[in-house]
Amino acid sequence: MTLLLAEIEVQSRSVLAREEARLAGVRTLDGLRRWRDALVEANTLHDGSYGCALGALCAQLSDDDDRSRAALASAFDSWRQLLIETLARLRDLGVLTIEADPDKLGTGLLAALQGGHILAQNARSPRPMADALDMALDRIDAFADR
Template sequence: MIEAQSRLVLNREEGLLASVRTLGGLRSWRDALVQANTRQDGSYGCALGALCAQLPDDDEQSRSALAAAFERWHELLIETLARLRDLDVRTSDADPHKLGTGLLAALQGGYILAQNAHDPQPMADALDMALDRIDTFANR
């Protein structure tokens, strides 16, 4: 089940992030995630995050599989942010690893808050704050 959910989430993310070439494209990625979260009939959560919460602490094999999926997600965000730097959309002093970590943390925290509130707005707000930080490194 973890492998199937991981493939589903990561394939979606690869598809969405592969075309990001501008900061507006990153905002479109955000919009797609928030809109998809809105259509989940009130569940409003992340499939991988939900699996993390359900695992017993001693299930190392499952935790390892989920850690690998989250690491790949993190790598996709880092690759996207590095691409924006390489395309001269962002300044060279912006650290793609740090910004990718913050963006993934905002996304996962947003999913949890949206799930708890049965409202996608907390997710949108969390992602907006992370993207606003990324925008501070825009080449103008």
């Protein structure tokens, strides 16, 4: 295994373990907002410059290294799956309506998070990340079973 692939593995394990722990207990939309708040808080501690380790590696390596791209794609797929499972759990618990599509909503939530990280890092402000996540969560909230 190359040094780059080893670094991707270490970063992937770290990010996925953290996200799995944060998402495992989410049983309400408020819980999902607390997940968002924890991400934004971590970003705030670094004045927005706290980017995603996996996103940074992806930006640097994916275009030129197929092995790195495949390893990163696998990590992002695992992260997306964690979000899908969380949203499916919310739907199964009756928090979200049956019309909610966890796959689509999970993909959008991860895209908002990653795009938010990039914009926050560039702006040196957590605000773009918070806004992107809020928009994604507002979309999810539209499927709340009230």
